[in-house]
Amino acid sequence: MTSEENADVCVLGAGPAGLSAALRAARLGARTVLVTRDAVGGMAAAEGPVPVRALAQAARLRREARHLHRYGIDVGDSVLDFPRLLGRVREVVAEVAEHSMMRAELAEAGVIIVEHAGTARFTDPHTIEAEPGLRLHCDKVIVCAGGTNRVLPVPGAELVGSQRDAWAVTSVPESLLMIGAGATGAQVASVFAELGTRVTLFEAGPRILATEDEDVSRVMAEAFRAAGIDVREGFGRIERFEKVPAGVRMVYAKDGVVETAEASLAVAAIGWLADTAGLNLGAAGVDTNARGYVQVDAELRTSAEHVFAAGDVTGRLMLVPHAVQDGYLAATNAVTGRGARLSPPANPIGSFTDPEYAQIGPTEAQARHDRDVVVATEHFADVVRPIIDGRPAGFCKLIVDTTTHQMIACHIVGERAVEIAQVAAVAVAAAMPVEQFIRIPLSFPTYTNVLGRAALNAARQLGVSDFWD
Numbered sequence: 001m002t003s004e005e006n007a008d009v010c011v012l013g014a015g016p017a018g019l020s021a022a023l024r025a026a027r028l029g030a031r032t033v034l035v036t037r038d039a040v041g042g043m044a045a046a047e048g049p050v051p052v053r054a055l056a057q058a059a060r061l062r063r064e065a066r067h068l069h070r071y072g073i074d075v076g077d078s079v080l081d082f083p084r085l086l087g088r089v090r091e092v093v094a095e096v097a098e099h100s101m102m103r104a105e106l107a108e109a110g111v112i113i114v115e116h117a118g119t120a121r122f123t124d125p126h127t128i129e130a131e132p133g134l135r136l137h138c139d140k141v142i143v144c145a146g147g148t149n150r151v152l153p154v155p156g157a158e159l160v161g162s163q164r165d166a167w168a169v170t171s172v173p174e175s176l177l178m179i180g181a182g183a184t185g186a187q188v189a190s191v192f193a194e195l196g197t198r199v200t201l202f203e204a205g206p207r208i209l210a211t212e213d214e215d216v217s218r219v220m221a222e223a224f225r226a227a228g229i230d231v232r233e234g235f236g237r238i239e240r241f242e243k244v245p246a247g248v249r250m251v252y253a254k255d256g257v258v259e260t261a262e263a264s265l266a267v268a269a270i271g272w273l274a275d276t277a278g279l280n281l282g283a284a285g286v287d288t289n290a291r292g293y294v295q296v297d298a299e300l301r302t303s304a305e306h307v308f309a310a311g312d313v314t315g316r317l318m319l320v321p322h323a324v325q326d327g328y329l330a331a332t333n334a335v336t337g338r339g340a341r342l343s344p345p346a347n348p349i350g351s352f353t354d355p356e357y358a359q360i361g362p363t364e365a366q367a368r369h370d371r372d373v374v375v376a377t378e379h380f381a382d383v384v385r386p387i388i389d390g391r392p393a394g395f396c397k398l399i400v401d402t403t404t405h406q407m408i409a410c411h412i413v414g415e416r417a418v419e420i421a422q423v424a425a426v427a428v429a430a431a432m433p434v435e436q437f438i439r440i441p442l443s444f445p446t447y448t449n450v451l452g453r454a455a456l457n458a459a460r461q462l463g464v465s466d467f468w469d
């Protein structure tokens, strides 16, 4: 392409939000240019869920290998060849990039893709500049720039890596200070603990995974401790980091008492910020909100009439499926001016730690605050498939509205929790009464049977007697 280009729609960033936006805009007939700083796929493909899931698979396989002897299969101790594992992760990332980035569809729809374009920026409301010397004049712009990790505001923070550095190590670190126990921190801690690293997980708040149901936080902390992770909730305040021969030292204080912790590697995952630094949003009249994310309305329109935003950069639910839906919606509104809105009927969230955890709907505390509910909890230890597979740890908590009998929430810890949550999500989205759910003869023996048992439990609590009418 030439260095000067005109477009109906310019999409900035080619993560899940940008890919979806560009495809939709082009399919609606707009001349669309997709400009991205690095490779198509964005953070999601290169540093987020894809490598995480590949590493989690390695951790799972190691764990499975330890169980082989119980089934009479003796292969000796597993030995980890870390460079080969990293090679496999790179292979997976490349395979996903080749097969799963909708390149054929984008090409067929006529999207002009500009990869490795550096940081694109507005020079005026309708002009975008990127490397090397690209100048785009666009009628509409969709900002899909994603996010970046928050940096600890303390001396020595440059000694602390992000999740990106955690996946880039060339040998298994002997020890790790993992700072922040949200979804990312829990994931990094879980993977490295399984690979043999001595992990200390520092959470400033009173519990890990603070956005999960309290029982999920508690059981996950117990499981992490059982796996050898030193979990420190409410540990105090970090004062500084220092370089030491063995790696890095963290100095922190609680109630006036100063303590230190040392490890070969320190990684922080203390929150995710909008990646807007280089965009020069002011030149386009695009406002950010008090939290620094691009301010959008329900139609994903920013404060500038012709600029839309989608995905993590807007700071709402920061997940791939939401980024994809956002991109579609923003492009629809940008091209057609329809003013369409989208409100997902359910938002399943889950993570690939060991054990997995997942949620759909409000926590028990939130649900009880808002209405009368019954809460039914079943344990994996009482369900046939987890017993067969030797995976008895975990629970499934189902929350049902007492008045309508509708399934409104489910919280799960245990093997395949994320998959089980998808079934619960469909029931929640359908506002399905629990007596209808229990009529579904779920396949046996499956992990989803734990959800079936929880539904039966809830129905009993509600006094539903004639299940089979």
Ligand SMILES: Cc1cc2nc3c(=O)[nH]c(=O)nc-3n(C[C@H](O)[C@H](O)[C@H](O)COP(=O)(O)OP(=O)(O)OC[C@H]3O[C@@H](n4cnc5c(N)ncnc54)[C@H](O)[C@@H]3O)c2cc1C
Residues within 6 Å of the ligand: 012, 013, 014, 015, 016, 017, 018, 035, 036, 037, 038, 039, 041, 042, 043, 044, 045, 047, 048, 049, 052, 118, 119, 120, 121, 144, 145, 146, 147, 163, 184, 187, 275, 278, 279, 310, 311, 312, 313, 317, 318, 319, 320, 321, 323, 350, 351, 352
């Ligand atoms: C460790 C980790 C694990 C995760 N696991 C999961 C998971 O299991 N499931 C899930 O659903 N979500 C997961 N997420 C969240 C998920 O990755 C994000 O919600 C998703 O990537 C957001 O997509 P996006 O398109 O908004 O942004 P991104 O994927 O971040 O893509 C944005 C793109 O824009 C580019 N860009 C930024 N600024 C500019 C600019 N000025 N000019 C040009 N290009 C620019 C960036 O380089 C990037 O390529 C995880 C996140 C992390 C960090």
Ligand SMILES: NC(=O)c1ccc[n+]([C@@H]2O[C@H](COP(=O)([O-])OP(=O)(O)OC[C@H]3O[C@@H](n4cnc5c(N)ncnc54)[C@H](O)[C@@H]3O)[C@@H](O)[C@H]2O)c1
Residues within 6 Å of the ligand: 152, 179, 180, 181, 182, 183, 184, 185, 187, 202, 203, 204, 205, 208, 209, 210, 238, 269, 270, 271, 272, 317, 318, 319, 349, 350, 351, 352
């Ligand atoms: N499997 C998944 O779906 C998945 C995985 C990773 C990330 N994500 C997405 O990325 C988003 C960001 O995740 P995240 O984990 O990076 O951030 P987060 O905001 O979810 O969690 C950050 C954690 O760090 C803690 N913290 C903050 N300051 C601290 C300090 N100084 N010392 C110690 N702890 C501190 C917070 O209390 C919080 O628990 C998530 O909300 C999620 O949407 C999803």
